[in-house]
Every structure is written in structure tokens, then in C-alpha cells.
Amino acid sequence: MTILTASSRWPVLAGVAGVVLLVAAGLVALSVSVLLAAVGGALLAGAAVWLRRRGVAPDRDSNPGRVDAMASALIDGVLDLYSLVEVGRAVSASLHLDELLTTTLKRVAEATGIEGYGLFVVDTVTRRLVAKSAGGPVTQMLPRGPLPPDKSLADRVCRTRVAEMLTGEAPLAWLDTPPPSRSIIAVPLLGWERPLGALLVYSPVPSAFSARDFAYFKAVGRQLSIALDNATVLNRATDMSLRDPLTALFNRRYLEEVLETEIRRAARYNLPLAVTMIDVDHFKAYNDRHGHPRGDEALCEVAQRLRDQVRRTDVVTRYGGEEFVVILPVTSKAHARLIGEKLRAGIAAVPFGVTREWSGDPLTISVGVAGCPDDATTVSDLLRAADAALYAAKRAGRNRVELFESSGA
Numbered sequence: 001m002t003i004l005t006a007s008s009r010w011p012v013l014a015g016v017a018g019v020v021l022l023v024a025a026g027l028v029a030l031s032v033s034v035l036l037a038a039v040g041g042a043l044l045a046g047a048a049v050w051l052r053r054r055g056v057a058p059d060r061d062s063n064p065g066r067v068d069a070m071a072s073a074l075i076d077g078v079l080d081l082y083s084l085v086e087v088g089r090a091v092s093a094s095l096h097l098d099e100l101l102t103t104t105l106k107r108v109a110e111a112t113g114i115e116g117y118g119l120f121v122v123d124t125v126t127r128r129l130v131a132k133s134a135g136g137p138v139t140q141m142l143p144r145g146p147l148p149p150d151k152s153l154a155d156r157v158c159r160t161r162v163a164e165m166l167t168g169e170a171p172l173a174w175l176d177t178p179p180p181s182r183s184i185i186a187v188p189l190l191g192w193e194r195p196l197g198a199l200l201v202y203s204p205v206p207s208a209f210s211a212r213d214f215a216y217f218k219a220v221g222r223q224l225s226i227a228l229d230n231a232t233v234l235n236r237a238t239d240m241s242l243r244d245p246l247t248a249l250f251n252r253r254y255l256e257e258v259l260e261t262e263i264r265r266a267a268r269y270n271l272p273l274a275v276t277m278i279d280v281d282h283f284k285a286y287n288d289r290h291g292h293p294r295g296d297e298a299l300c301e302v303a304q305r306l307r308d309q310v311r312r313t314d315v316v317t318r319y320g321g322e323e324f325v326v327i328l329p330v331t332s333k334a335h336a337r338l339i340g341e342k343l344r345a346g347i348a349a350v351p352f353g354v355t356r357e358w359s360g361d362p363l364t365i366s367v368g369v370a371g372c373p374d375d376a377t378t379v380s381d382l383l384r385a386a387d388a389a390l391y392a393a394k395r396a397g398r399n400r401v402e403l404f405e406s407s408g409a
Contacts, residue, residue: 104227108220109135112213116202118142118176120154121228122195129154129197131176138202141178152176154198157188161195163221165214167207176200183208187221191229199224244318246296247303255317255325259379262329266372273329273372274336277386278306278343280322281364281398290353290361298352298363309346310339325383333371333403340367340401348399364399366390375404 105119116136120129128146149155153174157164166172167183177184183203189196199221203209242254250258259275266273280286280302287295299322306316306324315327326343328336344365351360368390376382385404393402 104224105133105135112216114201115204116178116181118154118200118202119197119224120147120152120176120200121189121197122158129158129176132197136202137180138178141180143175147175153184153186154200157186157198158195161188161190163187163214163218165209167209169206178202180204182206185209185214185217187217189221189225189228191225191232196225196228196232247300247318249303249307249324250315250317252317252319255315255319255327256379258315259327259382262327263372263377263379263382265329267377271330272332273327274331274333275328275370275372275382275386276326276336276340276343276401277319277368277370277383277390278324278326278365279390279394280347281366281394283322283363286352286361286363294353301352302347302363302365305346306343309343314339325386333369333374333405336369336371337401337403340369343367344399344401366393366398367401368393368404369401370404 105117108114109117114136116138117134118131118138119133121132122128123130123146126146128149129152130146131142131144134142147155151174153164153166153172154176164186165184166186169182171177171179172181172184177200181202182205185201187199189198199217201209201217242250244251262273265271280299283295283298286298290298302322303316303318303324306326310316310326310328313329317325317327319325326339328339331339344367347363347365352363353360368386368388370376370382370385370389372382375385389402389404393400396402
């Protein structure tokens with residue numbers, strides 16, 4: 001039994017006050033939290049040092065070694081709390097997903113000295129886990145694509161929603177556990193509605209992690225879960241504001257933002273840039289003949305065919321109504337004309353709205369091409385040039401591709 005004397009009570013009170021200040025530091029604005037964390041850490045550290053140097057007054061049955069153990073545990077607690085405050089600050093500093101994950105995990109690695117980690121996030125399209133961030137020697141050993149279900153530790157903790165700490169003399173048989181790993185902590189990252197991902201921490205040494213390490217990384221996982229959930233909601237809202245709700249293509253706002261960036265990039269590196277403006281021929285007549293629901297279906301199919309025909313670096317957008325614009329980075333006008341012909345042929349090749357009862361109706365497109373810097377060097381001028389070329393294609397009979405310079409516009 002340990003008895004606190006009057007002179008030893010103040011370090012205990014200081015330690016309690018330090019804990020309160022550290023917890024409060026994670027809940028207030030950054031400018032205030034720095035001061036609170038510094039004062040709280042100082043109080044806790046001072047209390048721990050006092051206990052270690054002077055001890056508390058023991059009774060005759062007490063073990064003097066317990067005082068050192070108490071002081072060591074208090075110091076370890078201070079370090080963990082301070083580290084978690086730092087992690088919380090990094091987590092709250094950004095809602096941009098990639099920046100948030102990179103900054104936070106770098107801070108965790110610096111604070112804990114872990115030898116390797118992998119953060120796996122559920123892909124919104126495939127609904128499978130993919131490695132989003134990694135550090136240490138394991139970085140090059142983690143799978144690049146989506147993890148197959150039931151073959152990864154990250155998938156297992158996501159399904160069970162329970163963190164695990166594993167160790168063994170032999171390699172652990174999971175796709176996301178590189179062969180050198182002998183000890184692993186796996187923590188699920190859980191959102192309000194569903195699992196969001198998993199944090200895996202690796203060590204090549206058997207039994208490398210303690211119960212304290214396990215508790216620490218579960219606390220980190222809870223902070224990451226909240227931040228990841230918030231960032232996911234924000235990204236979804238941002239994506240919705242930049243996409244056309246009917247076709248799921250990027251909208252005109254996104255078009256203008258990206259085109260501005262591509263024009264600056266083309267000027268800086270002396271690279272070609274082209275845009276194609278596309279209009280569905282006689283679409284009003286198609287709408288009048290088949291009704292707006294069929295017309296909407298046709299626009300969605302046009303959008304999908306355009307996406308299927310372009311490169312990964314190209315950006316397909318809905319400009320408005322039945323008009324579309326494709327941004328073609330690092331593409332000359334001559335090459336853009338070939339791409340325009342490919343798009344035109346892809347639309348004309350197969351009738352639209354084919355069902356068992358109906359053979360569908362053909363649709364065609366007219367395409368206007370303009371280039372930067374030959375035709376324009378600003379967003380508005382480049383779009384205006386492409387639009388002029390588009391109307392030259394329509395005047396020439398539709399279902400064709402025209403360049404701005406050859407249009408006479």
C-alpha cells in the first residue's frame with residue numbers, strides 16, 4: 001500500500017491537471033491547443049519526474065520499486081497522450097483525403113518509430129480495399145490493386161469490426177502482410193454507416209507490440225475513422241457539385257477549372273492542347289419523337305460511348321443540353337481531329353435505345369476542334385473557337401469533324 005503525504009499530493013494534482021489540459025487541447029482551436037498541450041505536458045512531466053526522484057512516502061510493507069514503476073507508467077502515459085494530441089491536430093488540419101492520410105500517418109510514424117504501416121481504404125467504385133498510404137520497407141511489397149475479399153487481414157477486421165494483434169515466427173498468410181512481417185496490429189476504420197478501411201502496422205520482430213501499443217493504435221484508428229468519414233462526406237459533396245446529375249460526367253464548372261489549369265500547363269511546358277466540342281445532331285427531333293425519358297437515356301448512352309473512346313488523361317464533360325466538350329491534354333489539332341473522327345464513328349455505329357421490341361434509332365454527332373496556343377490562349381476564347389468549328393461542321397451537313405482554322409470562322 002502507498003500512502004500520499006501532504007507534500008506529495010501536489011504532484012498528483014499537477015498530473016491530473018496536466019491530463020485535463022491535454023484532453024482539452026484536442027477540443028479547441030489550434031492556436032489555443034498548442035498552449036494547453038504545452039502546459040499540460042509540462043505539468044505531467046514535472047509530476048512524473050518528482051515521483052521518480054523523491055518518491056512518495058511508503059509504509060513498511062511497500063515495495064520501493066513500485067514508485068519507479070508508477071513514475072515510468074506516468075511518463076509513458078504523458079508521451080502517449082501528447083502523441084495522440086499531435087495526431088488529432090494533424091487529423092483536424094485538413095479535409096483533403098490524400099493530404100490528411102499522408103500527414104497523419106507521417107506524424108504517427110515519427111511519434112512511435114514504427115517500422116512499417118499500410119492504410120487501406122474502401123474504393124467507392126469497386127467497394128474493395130486498396131492501399132492508400134504506406135511507409136517503411138513494406139511499401140513496395142503491398143498489393144497495388146484492389147484486395148480480393150477474404151484474402152487480406154484488412155478485409156477481415158473490416159468485416160468483424162474488431163482490431164487484432166498478431167505475431168508468429170513464420171510469415172503471416174495474408175496478401176496485405178508482407179513476408180518480412182512477424183508482428184502486426186490491424187485496426188478497422190469505421191464510419192457511421194459502414195467500414196471505411198483499415199490501418200495495419202508491421203514489424204519484422206516477433207511479439208514486437210505490447211498491450212500499450214495495441215491500445216495506442218486503436219485510439220489512432222478512432223481518430224482516423226472520424227477524419228476519414230468527414231473527408232469522404234466532403235469529397236462526395238464536392239464531387240456532386242462538379243458532376244452532371246443525369247450523365248455523371250463532369251459539368252461546365254469543372255470544365256472551366258480544369259481547362260484553365262491545362263492551358264497554364266501547356267504554356268509553361270510548351271505542350272499542345274486541344275478541345276473538341278460535340279453536339280448531338282437533330283436531338284430535338286429525337287426527343288419529340290420518343291419523349292424526354294428516352295431522350296435522357298440517349299444522352300446517358302452518348303456520354304458512356306464518349307468515355308469509352310477517350311484516353312484516361314482526357315476529360316469528358318457535359319457542356320449543356322446535348323453539347324459535350326472533351327479536353328485533350330498534350331494533343332495536337334491534327335491528332336485531335338483523329339480522336340474526333342473516332343468519337344463520331346463510335347456514336348454513329350450503333351443505334352440508340354435498342355430493346356427486344358424496338359430496333360432503336362440512329363444518332364450522329366458533329367464535332368468542332370480547336371487548339372491552344374494556335375487558336376486561343378484563354379478558356380473563353382478556346383471554347384469559342386471550338387464552338388465556331390462545331391457550327392461549321394453543322395453547316396457542312398452534320399455528322400462530321402471540322403477544325404477551327406479550316407472552318408473560315
